[in-house]
Each structure stands twice: as structure tokens, then as C-alpha cells.
Amino acid sequence: MQQPYTSPICELRGVQMRFPGPRGGVQRVLEDIRLEVRPDEILCLIGPNGSGKSTLLRLLAGLMPPTQGEVRHHGEKLEGLNPGVAMVFQSFALYPWMTVEENVRVVLRARDLPEGEVRERAHQAIRKVGLEGFEEAFPRELSRGTKQRVGVARALAVDPEILVMDEPFSQVDALTAEALRAEIMDIWADKERNPSAIVMVSQSIREALLMADRVAVLSGSPGTLRTIVEVPMARPRDSRSPEFMKLVDHLHDIFTSAELPDVQVTAPIPSAAAQEDQVEPLPMAQSGDILGLLEFLETQGGTSDLFQVASHTHVAFEKVLTTVKAAEMLDLVDTPKRAVLLTPLGKRFVNANMDDRKDLWRAQLLELRLFRVVQEMMHLEEGELSEETLLQELATRLPMEDPEKTFETLVAWGRFGELFAYREERGVLTPE
């Protein structure tokens, strides 16, 4: 039986994480994270791609130390692996050459337990997730949902205080996900046994609200903890209840105001010369997706809501967000509060023929400093700008971004607007 806890199981205190950037420099991934994991809770992390959610889980598990700050386990600073944590990965992470039972046993053997206990614990864990009869099967013979059950059994076998799961249901179909969610909540609800707490990353606000006691919202890059929303509803929860829908709305508002702020926060204000030299990072959106968004908005009378766009177009929310950011950068949409609406220019664009669309697109690209810099460089290099030179320039001007991804987006946008062509065989950009 577990001891009653009077304090957090784990705490992240002022945690910062930096990685070496892809071309030298430093990538800031997490900034000043303060978060505790409490006994008997389910804590969900949500946030856009790249906001450092998986990194935060790995820090909590002690798979790597933070660059600054500390992770504590029952008040003790963590050195190495967190003894209270077991992790379930999105990609199952099973050994293909081992049977289900061997996959569970392997983590127990690593703990130097006597053989009898290894067998007993493995059987218990396999039973808990309903895998009896599958002990001798190999991962290749299993459905994705069953593979994830093995992942959960393996984590449960070590009797962790905290079960940490990184988007555990994103690789399985919706019905299986629903069933797995319910089973894991049942296992957690048994207060006599571990896991005491669950910490999981979710891509879905609905899922987070169905499961969590608290939802931690991360934003931006580097990831900061935007806010923590308490979910005071009893379980099981009804996602159609007014209380639930109110919380969905509340989280949508937080998410939107963080990712598409109505007032851009750019402090401190740079000098006029520095401003002139500053280039904005490009959201990695395809021109085709931006056109799709504009066309969808037109069918909705020119305005929609960020979350409606995602649900109507069946495009993942993260991708919609990137596309909307890109369209806003080009002044084709505006995003007051949660709405996404066509600007007058966006309306003209969507109603124009393809030639006029390209002209408008090109004019908008030239409003962006980055594209003007590329044009100037092309001019200085007498009409042939090598990929290598441009990548170096991008790495210097946008040290937090991956220059290769920026290059790809830049080329795709430039090609669509017929601003320049990219000669792949020679690795050079030339004017159209």
C-alpha cells in the first residue's frame, strides 16, 4: 500500500533546456519551467509542436539533466534516472525480436529482481492491460492498440509512482484510443496501488479534459509554461455537458491568445537600425495549404474559428495553426480573438485567377524582409545565389530556426510567387 503523500512526488524548479543548434548556435527549448506532479493526479501537457513537451517528460524521467534548474523527486535533487517514473512512448518502443512477455520482463531484469518476482510482476502487468493469451506473440503479429498495451504493461510492471506517457494514443484508431484511455484511468483510479500520478502529453484538448485533474498549457518556442487549468469535474466525464464545453472553450481561448496574440509582444523594442535588419522566422506552411485555408474561409463567408477550421477540414490543429500564422504573416487573414477571417487582400486573392494570385503573393513576399534580403543577395551574387551561402545567412539571421527547413519553405513560397527559381541540380537560386 502507498504511503499518503503530503508533498509533490516530483517538481521541476526553474528548469531550462538548451540543445546545440543544427548549425552551431544554441536552440532554446524550455525556459524557466516550474511545475509539480502531485500524488493521485492526472496532469496533461498540451502545447504546439516544438514547445518542448517531450523534452519536459524526458527531464522528468531523468533521461537527461536540465541545462539549468533542477528536477526533484520527493524533495531530493535527481541525479540520473528518476526511480519513481516509467514511460510509455508514442511509437511503442518494443523489441521486435522478443515476445510480449519478454518485452515486459526485460525491464524487470534490468532492475535485478529475483526470477520468481520477475515472472509474477510480468504476469500481473499483462493481466492488468488485458493481454492474457498474447504472452507468446511477437510485436509484428499485434495491432497498434495491442502494441501500445504492451508498452503500458511494461511501464506498469516496474510499479512506478508516476506513469509518464508521450502522446500514447496518437498512433491508434479513435475507438481503440477511447478504450485504452478508459482502461488506464481504471488502473490509475485504484488508489491502493501505483501509479499514483499520470503525466501525459496530449494533442487533443478534449482528451486532456476527459482525463486530467490539471492541464498545463505550454506555449511558444522556447517552451514556457503559459498556465495551468484545473479541471474540477467528477469522472467519468461527459464531453457534451455544458460544464465540459465551457472548459473546452476556455482552453481554446488560452491556446489562441498564446499562439495568435492580438497584440504582438516584442520587448524590448529594437532600435530603428536593428529593426530594419531583423527578419522574421517563417512558419513552415505549404503554399497549397494556405490556399486551401483561404478557400475554406471563403466558403464560410470569410470567417471561421481556428478550431472549426481544424474540425471541418480534418487537418491536425497544429498544422492549421502553422498555416494560419503563415497566412497572417502575408496579411491574407486576420485573427482577432479566436476568429480567423479573410482580410480585404485575402478576399481579393481568393477570388483572383491564378496569374493574379501569383502577382499578389509575390507582392506580399516582398513585404517580408527575409525575401528582400534574398533578392539583394541574389543581385550581389550576379543572379546566382548558392544554397550554401543562403543557408549560412539563414543560420546567422535566424539562429533559433533550422536553416534547412526555413530554406525549404522560402524556396516553396518563392517558387509559387515566381520570385525566384531553384535549380536543384546545381543548388542555386536564380531570379525568375
Ligand SMILES: Nc1ncnc2c1ncn2[C@@H]1O[C@H](COP(=O)(O)OP(=O)(O)OP(=O)(O)O)[C@@H](O)[C@H]1O
Ligand atoms: N536531443 C535533442 N537534441 C537536439 N535538439 C532536440 C533534442 N530533443 C529535442 N530537440 C529539439 O527541441 C525542440 C522541442 O522538441 P520536443 O520534441 O520536446 O517538442 P514537442 O512539444 O514535444 O513537439 P512535438 O509536439 O512536435 O512532439 C525541437 O525543436 C527539437 O528538434
